[in-house]
Amino acid sequence: MSPHPSSAADVRQAEFHFRCIECGNVFQTASQNFRCASCGDLLEINYPAWKKSGPNPETLKATWLKRRISTCAADLSGVWRFREVLPSLENYEQVITLREGNTPLYELTQSARITGMKHLLAKHQGMNPTGSFKDTGMTVAATFARQAGFHWVGCASTGNTSASMAAYAARGGVRSLVLVPEGKISWSKLSQALDYGAVTCQLRTDFDGCLRLLQELVLRAPVYQLNSINPFRLEGQKTLAIEMMEQLGWKPPDHIIVPGGNLGNSSAIGKALIEMRELGLISRLPKLSVIQAEGANALVRTLREGGGKRLIPVQAETRATAIRIGNPASWKKAVHVLQETGGTCEEVSEVEIAQAKVEIGAEGIGCEPASAVTLAGLKKLVKQGFVQREETVVLVLTGNLLKDPDFTIAFHRGELFSEEEDGEAKRALAKLRRPPMVLDATLDAVVGALERAEGS
Numbered sequence: 366m367s368p369h370p371s372s373a374a375d376v377r378q379a380e381f382h383f384r385c386i387e388c389g390n391v392f393q394t395a396s397q398n399f400r401c402a403s404c405g406d407l408l409e410i411n412y413p414a415w416k417k418s419g420p421n422p423e424t425l426k427a428t429w430l431k432r433r434i435s436t437c438a439a440d441l442s443g444v445w446r447f448r449e450v451l452p453s454l455e456n457y458e459q460v461i462t463l464r465e466g467n468t469p470l471y472e473l474t475q476s477a478r479i480t481g482m483k484h485l486l487a488k489h490q491g492m493n494p495t496g497s498f499k500d501t502g503m504t505v506a507a508t509f510a511r512q513a514g515f516h517w518v519g520c521a522s523t524g525n526t527s528a529s530m531a532a533y534a535a536r537g538g539v540r541s542l543v544l545v546p547e548g549k550i551s552w553s554k555l556s557q558a559l560d561y562g563a564v565t566c567q568l569r570t571d572f573d574g575c576l577r578l579l580q581e582l583v584l585r586a587p588v589y590q591l592n593s594i595n596p597f598r599l600e601g602q603k604t605l606a607i608e609m610m611e612q613l614g615w616k617p618p619d620h621i622i623v624p625g626g627n628l629g630n631s632s633a634i635g636k637a638l639i640e641m642r643e644l645g646l647i648s649r650l651p652k653l654s655v656i657q658a659e660g661a662n663a664l665v666r667t668l669r670e671g672g673g674k675r676l677i678p679v680q681a682e683t684r685a686t687a688i689r690i691g692n693p694a695s696w697k698k699a700v701h702v703l704q705e706t707g708g709t710c711e712e713v714s715e716v717e718i719a720q721a722k723v724e725i726g727a728e729g730i731g732c733e734p735a736s737a738v739t740l741a742g743l744k745k746l747v748k749q750g751f752v753q754r755e756e757t758v759v760l761v762l763t764g765n766l767l768k769d770p771d772f773t774i775a776f777h778r779g780e781l782f783s784e785e786e787d788g789e790a791k792r793a794l795a796k797l798r799r800p801p802m803v804l805d806a807t808l809d810a811v812v813g814a815l816e817r818a819e820g821s
């Protein structure tokens with residue numbers, strides 16, 4: 366293998382294998398459905414050489430920093446820049462990249478005040494090329510799909526995975542098959558999949574039904590599955606946490622708060638934190654907490670009622686359609702990282718989600734409803750005393766505001782909730798609404814609108 370132009374000579378690339386999270390069996394290759402050949406549970410990617418001697422943390426930090434001024438494609442990616450902690454490739458010129466990652470860490474001053482926190486930060490993964498955190502995982506998994514010689518990739522999705530997969534497949538010259546629940550994903554996300562040329566099937570079922578079907582399909586047809594069951598996805602998504610630590614000068618925050626759906630992202634972030642501590646990149650673990658919608662609270666119930674030992678699936682229902690998932694595939698991985706980091710899991714109502722979304726929007730940042738659960742959840746964790754006011758908290762905003770304009774417009778028009786639903790919260794919500802006005806095209810009408818707004 367010829368060394369990559371910007372690889373530091375003394376930083377080795379990561380050799381990896383697959384390890385079953387339940388029985389611990391180790392495999393050099395994975396089957397089409399990415400499940401353990403012995404017990405059927407999920408696989409994760411491990412780097413056995415790190416046990417003997419991991420890469421030097423200071424060399425890693427310096428190498429990653431140096432790549433920020435490089436112009437080669439793998440270095441311009443906010444994922445492949447960290448390739449020493451990712452599965453190794455023969456040739457880094459082969460990566461399928463849209464310059465994913467490199468997302469901003471914003472200070473949320475108004476939301477900090479609302480929650481009573483001194484500081485509050487948001488890592489905005491909605492600033493990725495297709496508008497969600499999925500891109501960081503997709504660049505890795507799509508690259509390995511093409512390297513394995515697949516002509517088709519496929520996923521089940523609540524919308525963002527399919528948008529991302531379709532884009533990376535298109536960039537890589539691979540065809541893509543999308544399975545989405547009919548009528549249950551936003552038009553913006555569906556339109557992305559169509560624009561990027563995916564074969565798109567709207568199935569008469571929910572997300573969980575789509576995923577079940579995909580898992581069967583990949584055993585019958587040569588389709589490479591790109592859901593977060595695929596451990597390459599999680600390796601890419603890990604870099605969110607690495608980039609965050611770099612942005613914080615390698616000083617870990619006290620808490621990281623992330624939305625939970627199929628639970629791949631929380632598992633990936635937790636894995637990154639644990640590995641970073643193992644490698645000496647950080648000295649302690651932040652507490653990683655997961656927030657779910659009340660109507661899609663399988664992890665909350667699994668921890669409260671099942672002691673984290675058995676999954677309690679639910680029939681999912683929430684307007685935050687990205688996390689409308691009742692049978693999360695990565696629940697065991699998520700339970701493990703919550704326990705390991707000392708984090709918790711909380712649920713929030715539909716009204717709380719809508720309110721938090723407007724508050725994040727009012728900072729000039731915006732996000733999709735599923736991302737807003739983080740701020741809504743933080744309010745609860747502060748009240749419970751789990752988060753202290755002077756602690757550092759990073760909210761992970763997973764999707765861009767433009768992903769679900771219907772939700773935003775319905776909220777501001779007062780059409781999102783029924784009378785009973787927003788009963789108690791009515792006054793608080795009414796103050797936040799800014800419905801668009803239809804006016805005569807006269808100066809008086811516009812000045813009148815300005816004056817009414819000034820007084821409100």
Ligand code: F0G
Nearest residue numbers: 522523525526626627628629630763764
């Ligand atoms: N936030 C957004 C915007 C999402 O799209 C998703 C998941 C999540 C949070 C939850 O992440 O599943 O890793 O726990 N969306 C998937 C999809 C399921 O198909 O787009 P998770």
